[in-house]
Amino acid sequence: MAQKTSAIKLVKLRELMEAAQVGGLKGKGIQALVVSSDDAHQSEYLRDYDKRIRFISGFTGSFGTAIITPNKAMLWTDGRYYMQAIAEFDPPEAWTLMKEGLLNTPTRAAWLISNLPPKSTVGADANLISYTEWAVLHTSLTAAGHCLMPLEENLIDKVWGDEQPAPTANIVLPQPLQFSGCSAGKKIKLCRQVMNKNNVKALVISALDEVAYILNLRGSDIPYNPVFFAYVILTLNELHLFIDKTRLIEEAQQQLTNEEVNVVYHPYGDVHNFLKKIANSCANDDKIWVSNGSSYALHTDCGEAKKHTKITPISVMKAVKNNIEIEGMKAAHVRDSVALVKYFAWLEDQVKNKKNTITEISGATQLEKFRQQQEHFIGLSFPTISSVGPHGAIIHYLPTSKTDVPITDEEIYLCDSGAQYRDGTTDVTRTLHFGNPSSFERECFTRVFKGQCRLSSTIFPLMIRGNYLDTLARENLWNVGLNYLHGTGHGIGSYLNVHEGPIGISWKPYPDDPGLQPGMFLSNEPGYYEDEKFGIRLENIELIVKANTSYNHKNRGFLTFETVTLVPIQTKLLDVSLLTDNEIQYLNNYHTKCLNTLKPLLQGPENAQALEWLERETQPLTK
Structure with a gap:
């Protein structure tokens, strides 16, 4: 059977909306359909069977909500995906992007209330929307005289029909x-x-x-x-x-x-x-x-x-790793750092000496090969974000055969990647330039680093929510009118999901955050993105540990971070004049730890290239 064209999908969907049964009333129809990016378990990442937004709109990002009416098709997504969504809409003229997180973007409920005829019915699959999301939408629509109703069947699935992939059911x-x-x-x-x-x-x-x-x-x-x-x-x-x-x-x-x-x-x-x-x-x-x-x-x-x-007791139990999980996570990050050092050393040699043309995809493939050499490797923890120049400004960019370009010494290269090991999950981002970065690129990179350093070095009270720490990572960007439109940190699983709730560090509050505690792992990943030019992000995984403080007010207890990612940060991208003495000392201490931990694991002639790169990239920085 020939695949349905994008335009026909929306036509067929709107026909089903008009004929939908609501509340047992045949033919009453619905005036709007809400399509979430969830499966029945509210997962962030989806199997192909559940990628309904991708099917109807072309958008492949991990977060979004679509609303379809008889004459409009809207998609709400956050700052990670603005550029990606516009590039992927299919057909592009049929869809409108709603930039969630910007001050002038209405909420989904506000948009529906402003655009629906009086006493409209809005339909959705109750299995694919969380109770929280449903309650917020239901309350707003009801107050405006509209009705939110669960549909008896999923209309996207009906349009998809025989072309919908089979649900996976692999061994456990x-x-x-x-x-x-x-x-x-x-x-x-x-x-x-x-x-x-x-x-x-x-x-x-x-x-x-x-x-x-x-x-x-x-x-x-x-x-x-x-x-x-x-x-x-x-x-x-x-x-x-x-x-x-x-x-x-x-x-x-x-x-x-x-x-x-x-x-x-x-x-x-x-x-x-x-x-x-x-x-x-x-x-x-x-x-x-x-x-x-x-x-x-x-x-x-x-x-x-x-x-x-x-939130369930399991949610908090899972976030606070036990001693075995902590040691496993640390060990996994050491091995993962070995793979990344090998990759960046190899990549720099290939690019600078023009030995072979390495592209975003072939680079990502080689990185995976280095990871496959590590003990307990299972697979990647997400598709590698291997991005050159303007592609780096697409925060969750995924190279394809149509977009793949060479990695050169003329543009910034951003690589965000991670792996699943039996003893831990990893996620690390590094930004590099193999040629001569501009002064603006160096300033942006330096301010991103200063934010990462500030957050990593901070001391904070036990049980404080991660939301309160977000400003620390942004301050040096805000000082000159720059910002980034994604969160600063997410929880990470122990051979589980790379994005793990209920904790996080973001400008948006995490309503279920139980408070930060020793044994939790969080990412620390500020960034900056110049549309159509470049993207910069630095990401380490941090373990929350007890802090040694001179005082302990009200016996509250204080915490800090221990960085478990051990991949050098490229000093040639830093504008040293913007760094304080404490920041230079922080970086030198970090690089010493990287060198001392990884050097014993990079012995032998097969690792000579990686060891030389590691030793060079961890040289002490001075003003």
């Missing part, structure tokens, strides 16, 4: 105790203790990384994310797992038994009926714990039962 593997550091049985016991304190009868676990974490299992249903599609409903006496049992290899099933987890298996699709049964059996004081980050559909299943809607 064990994550052994030597890497997890805590048995699944102990994790479950800790959850039940918290459930008892909150008078909770059942805990609904829908986030895929939480399912994988609590069971000490890993999968590959979503590219780059070692998770698998399943739900868990934990009661005070049983653990109900909604998955085809045959997907768990024998070793995975045996590990669950060894870690004292007695599983009751159910088909994946039975979760809604099962949850309704639990809700109907609840006594007056019983509660069901279901996070507001879970789908509106799961909340609806709870009916009239009382709900406990805080």
Whole structure:
């Protein structure tokens, strides 16, 4: 069957909107359709089966919400994707970009209220929108006389039809105790203790990384994310797992038994009926714990039962790494840094000596080969952002055969990449210039570095939210009227998702941030982007540790960061006149740590090129 053209997709979708059944009323239709970039588990990254926004609009970014009406098609996304969305819209004349985060951009609810006829009905798939998002939209639309209704079928899927990829259902593997550091049985016991304190009868676990974490299992249903599609409903006496049992290899099933987890298996699709049964059996004081980050559909299943809607105890447990996970994450970042040093040394030699033409794609491919040489390597943690010159200004740029260009000594090269290892997940960005950067490029790079240094060096109170630290990374950019339109830091998993909640450092508050604590890992990644010219970003992963302070006001306790990424920062891009003595000392100390840690791992003739580069790039900086 020939693929549907982009224009025909919207025509067919609008026909279905007009004929949609809402509230059991055939032919009532809907006046607007909301399409989120979620799957049924509110995942950030998606399998092909769930890429509905890409199908209908062409946009491939990981965050966006589309609203389609009879005569308009709008897409909201954040600053990471402004340029990318405009370039990818298909057909471009049919779509309008709404730049979320800018002061003059209306919210989705405000736009709908301003553009819909009176008493309109807005439809959405309740499985693909979180309860929080649904509640905000529902409240605003209802107050304006409109109605938000769950659709009985997904209209995008109907248009997609036979061309929609099949859902993935790959095998599930064990994550052994030597890497997890805590048995699944102990994790479950800790959850039940918290459930008892909150008078909770059942805990609904829908986030895929939480399912994988609590069971000490890993999968590959979503590219780059070692998770698998399943739900868990934990009661005070049983653990109900909604998955085809045959997907768990024998070793995975045996590990669950060894870690004292007695599983009751159910088909994946039975979760809604099962949850309704639990809700109907609840006594007056019983509660069901279901996070507001879970789908509106799961909340609806709870009916009239009382709900406990805080983030799950697993979310915080997962963010605070245990000692085994901490050591694993550190070890993974050391090995990953070895791979990156090998890559940048090789790349510089290829580019400066014009040995071969290296492009964005061939460079990224070579970097992956260096990572494959490292122990415990599983795969990448996201598609490598290998970007030259103007492409670097597209914050989450992904090179394709149509856009691929050579890496040269004439433009800035930005490389943001990461890997999945059995003992940890990595994410690192470096920006380099193999020729002669302009004074403006050097100033921007220096101000980005100053922000990273400022954040990495800060001391802050225990349990403060990450949102309060964001300004530290931006101050030196703001001082001269520059900024970046993405967050400064995200949590990162331990052989789990590269972007891990509930913590983060951003100009936007993280409503579920429980407060920063020792054992959490966060990225530190300020940047600056000059549209159509270049992009600059420096990213390290930081471990939160206790700080040594002269005082301890009210016994609060104070924290700081320990950098676990060990890849040199290119000093030729720095304008040393803008650096303070403390910043120079910080960088020299960091480079000494990089050299002392990596040098023993880069011995032998096969590593001579990388070692020479490492020694040169870590030379002390002076004014």
